[in-house]
Amino acid sequence: MLSSRTVPLGQRTPILEPEEYADRFSSTVTNGFIALEIAIGNKLGLFGSLNEFTSPVTSTELAVSCKLKERYVREWLGCMSAAGFVSITPDDKYFIPEACKPHTESSKLASALPHVAANTSSVLECFKEDGPKGYDYSNQLETLMWLDLDNKLCDSKWIDKNLFPVGHKEKDTISNVLDFGCGPGSLTIKLAEHLPNAKVYGVDIDRNAIEKAKENKAKENIPNVEFVLLENEHLDESWTKKFDWITMVDVLHDLPNPNLSISEIKRVLKDDGIVSAIDPCVDSDHKMNQGNLTAAMLYVFSTFICLPCSMSREPAVANGIGWGVQNRAEFLKSKGLKILGDEHKGLLQFQKA
Numbered sequence: 556m557l558s559s560r561t562v563p564l565g566q567r568t569p570i571l572e573p574e575e576y577a578d579r580f581s582s583t584v585t586n587g588f589i590a591l592e593i594a595i596g597n598k599l600g601l602f603g604s605l606n607e608f609t610s611p612v613t614s615t616e617l618a619v620s621c622k623l624k625e626r627y628v629r630e631w632l633g634c635m636s637a638a639g640f641v642s643i644t645p646d647d648k649y650f651i652p653e654a655c656k657p658h659t660e661s662s663k664l665a666s667a668l669p670h671v672a673a674n675t676s677s678v679l680e681c682f683k684e685d686g687p688k689g690y691d692y693s694n695q696l697e698t699l700m701w702l703d704l705d706n707k708l709c710d711s712k713w714i715d716k717n718l719f720p721v722g723h724k725e726k727d728t729i730s731n732v733l734d735f736g737c738g739p740g741s742l743t744i745k746l747a748e749h750l751p752n753a754k755v756y757g758v759d760i761d762r763n764a765i766e767k768a769k770e771n772k773a774k775e776n777i778p779n780v781e782f783v784l785l786e787n788e789h790l791d792e793s794w795t796k797k798f799d800w801i802t803m804v805d806v807l808h809d810l811p812n813p814n815l816s817i818s819e820i821k822r823v824l825k826d827d828g829i830v831s832a833i834d835p836c837v838d839s840d841h842k843m844n845q846g847n848l849t850a851a852m853l854y855v856f857s858t859f860i861c862l863p864c865s866m867s868r869e870p871a872v873a874n875g876i877g878w879g880v881q882n883r884a885e886f887l888k889s890k891g892l893k894i895l896g897d898e899h900k901g902l903l904q905f906q907k908a
């Protein structure tokens with residue numbers, strides 16, 4: 556998930572000298588283009604296939620293994636070898652050195668680029684003084700599906716380590732779980748598998764996401780999970796004090812009306828219930844993010860996806876990822892919530908104060 560791209564805060568670097576500035580600027584632009592080719596390699600399985608070959612292959616052998624046209628694959632290989640990510644033998648065969656293969660894993664992140672970039676014309680309009688305020692996820696199912704890919708990999712061990720309120724809740728005391736802003740629902744389904752004696756609800760404001768989630772549920776055949784479309788931002792009236800545990804993964808900073816959503820979440824949370832929110836970490840103070848390239852990358856997601864979502868409907872609070880960890884903590888406290896543990900971490904656990 557996006558929030559796992561978090562780096563420790565406060566790693567501010569000094570202002571760049573002009574020469575370094577020039578180098579960083581031009582290499583960033585160059586690398587941006589190369590990253591798009593990396594995205595293609597990930598999506599078409601070219602890295603996966605090259606990693607599986609145990610000896611160098613021709614462009615034709617690689618193309619055949621991925622069911623692709625050789626001419627295009629050869630162009631891709633030209634780019635990747637020029638960039639240094641694919642090596643070539645004297646007889647023109649291609650390979651990735653064994654020790655380098657695991658590092659092609661980063662191509663997964665690059666594969667988000669086409670989805671992010673698909674919003675370019677919309678976000679350009681939003682920037683304009685007289686343009687629209689924002690847009691939600693209704694035209695971004697592919698982005699949601701991309702985010703959901705990581706969720707499919709979350710097993711029980713991951714949930715215990717990264718999401719479950721260990722030390723605050725025992726698994727067997729949990730009867731009802733709410734995954735708020737569940738997207739296409741893979742994590743919700745994993746939560747239901749993790750807690751087979753609980754009933755797990757996934758809610759989202761996006762119709763396409765809930766339809767996908769229902770399809771996923773049908774495929775997985777998990778009985779204790781249910782997906783509900785939020786027609787407005789209000790949760791079911793009958794859910795007051797129903798939930799022992801509420802999860803919000805990559806949602807909090809997206810909310811256009813966090814006041815209302817958090818009030819609703821408080822209403823449906825049991826008095827001893829816990830909320831586990833995973834949210835990206837950047838500092839609320841721009842100065843403290845200087846030189847933090849992971850923060851810079853998160854801001855790209857925010858500009859193209861999160862900020863427009865947080866501005867997509869009134870009161871359009873416009874949080875986005877730039878809201879930052881300090882503002883986020885202040886907001887939650889102002890809503891009568893008590894943060895358990897470190898409020899600067901990607902995982903925030905909180906309960907009613």
Ligand SMILES: C[S@@+](CC[C@H](N)C(=O)[O-])C[C@H]1O[C@@H](n2cnc3c(N)ncnc32)[C@H](O)[C@@H]1O
Nearest residue numbers: 692702703736737738759760761764804805806
């Ligand atoms: C970045 S996605 C995260 C989806 C999922 N939790 C995951 O980890 O893949 C944010 C989700 O929050 C949903 N969302 C945004 N505003 C919402 C609101 N007011 N109420 C419920 N869901 C909302 C979006 O529709 C979207 O599916």
